[in-house]
Amino acid sequence: MASIQKRPDGRWRARYRDDAGKEHARHFARKVDGQRWLDEVTASVVTGQYVDPKAGKITLQAYAEHWREIQAHRPSTRDQVRRQFTLHVYPTLGTKPLSTIRPSDLKGLVANLSKTLAPATVTVIYRHLSAVFKAAVADRRIATSPCVGVSIPKPPKPRVVPVETAKVHELVAAFPERFRAMVTLAAGTGMRYSEVAGLTVDRVDFLRRKVSVDRQLVTLPGVVELGPPKTASSVRVVPLPKVVVDALAAHLAAFPAEPGGYVFTTPSGRPVRRSDFGEVWRPAVRAVGLEGFVFHGLRHYYASLLIRHGASVKTVQDRLGHKSAVETLDTYSHLWPDSDDQTREAVDLELGEVPADSLRTGDGAP
Template sequence: MASIARRPDGTYRPRFRDASGKEHARHFKRKVDAQRWLDEMTAAMVTGQYVDPAAGRVTFREYAERWRATQVHRPTTAAHVETMLRRHVYPGLGDKRLGSVLPSDVQSLVKQLSLDLAPATVGVVHRILAGIFKAAVRDRRIVASPCEGTKLPKVHRQRIEPMTLEAVEALTEAMPERYRALVTLAAGTGLRQGEMLGLTVDRIDFLRRQLTVDRQLITMPDRAPFLAPPKTQASVRVVPLPQVVVDALALHLGTWPADEFLFTTELGDPIRRTAFSERIWRPALKRAGLSGVTMHSLRHFYASLLIRHGESVKTVQARLGHASAAETLDTYSHLWPDSDDRTREAVDGALGSLRAEPSVARHATNRPSGRSADG
């Protein structure tokens, strides 16, 4: 039901009821403006685009926390999202009403974050923000997302420069003996850090010289380390073990026997990443004279070995557990041998017979005979 009534003071009061029966009204000085507003609201109701103005009065923080509680995230992802919102979004937008956040507010937040954070991190924060506002649109809390059209800082992807063999050897020597096999395992299989720290003895097949990756160790503050599925379904894989890795693991187990986790602390507990980085990894890098090297650098080293020895993109993808070949190429395409010479050879082989004659011969062929056209 919709109508327009003229009030005693000469203003016009259009009103209508939404799908829930709630009445909405406004006041206009001109009847034409009242009719236009009523037509817009009626059209929005008919097309299913109507949003109750009161629905967006909840604060962004309140809505975001409800949204966060309903997401099906891995524990690490859930913790990451909570940290990003608490540190980078709530200080600026948390107390604003959901429906009052403007595109300029989002752009201003991005600009401010860009002063202190890497472009990739700013992009992560914006994706979380956009996901929340997209959900708010679906919930009919707001008409449109203020994240649309945001200009983000450009992410400059750095080319991977793999470690040298000498650097890997120096790092291995600098590690405490208890963790030297961890470096060999990383360099010889390309496993992610969580996959290695979560590796249990029953996942290693010494007879077939292979190991199964189907779990990773998750370490979070204020919670005991626990096993969880790997990063993606593509990360579930069987990795062949080179003999050098088999020997290193066998020596490790001979020295530090284990029933469950292959690598543990001196007390036999699962290894926490932060403690390992502080007490083991960084001191070892210093002793080896290395800088800017992470556990992931050993994964890049492994990939570079496969590429150098002629493995295909699909093989490298499978060994590393990448979700797609595109991900592998985006990361390592510059490491594949340059194909310029093969391109030249292919074209020359196909079109060689059409090669132009030397200029001297061509001129001799085209030179006039000396006789006239009549003669």
């Protein structure tokens, strides 16, 4: 029910009741403005887009924390969102009511973050923030998301340049014996660091020379535990080359583990956190002249070996646990052999020679 009445002071009072019976009113200098407002409200009710004006008074931080707690995120992702929002979003926009946040506010946030953070990090923060506003629209907290029309910096896609095999040998030799096999395993299987650190003895099949990758080490504040891999496609079985089998066997002979225990541990017997490994990784890469080289580079090295020895896109995708062949090609397409010579040869074989019948029936034939 809606109505508009003139007040004693000459202003017009427009009012309506929502579905819950709650009255909402605004005052206007002109009747036509009040009627336009009522018409807009009526249209939003009819189209199912009505939002209680007071629903958006909840602050961004309060709503985002509620959103974060009910998401089906992996523990590591949940912790990442918490840290990123706390450090980079809440100080600027956390106390603002949802309904007052405009696209210009988000553009300013992106611009400020881009001054100190990498484009990939800004993209991740903005993607999660956009999901918060999308949920707010679905919950009828706000009518539209302020994220519409906000552009974010596109992360550059650096071209993968695999490390040379000689340098991998040097890197392995530069490591302390306790962690040396971690490097060999990564270079010989393409496993991610969290998958290597989370490897347990029961996942290694020495007889069939295979390793099952179905878990990873998850590190959270005060918690180190095994969790699911990065994605569903990351679950895979990777063949173990002899050099890797020998390295793992030698490692377990020197540092025995229980059948279901971690293959790699610190001297105190606990799992190898990334921070623990960094203390031996950084001196080793400096010693062999690979300053700035990261553990993920061993994954690229493994992919380059497969490609160099004729592996198909599908094989490389399966070994690395990529979600699709598109992801594999986007990363490594430049490493596959150039097909220019093959296409030239294919055409020349078919069109390069003129059949004899064509010569006898060509121009000038009687």
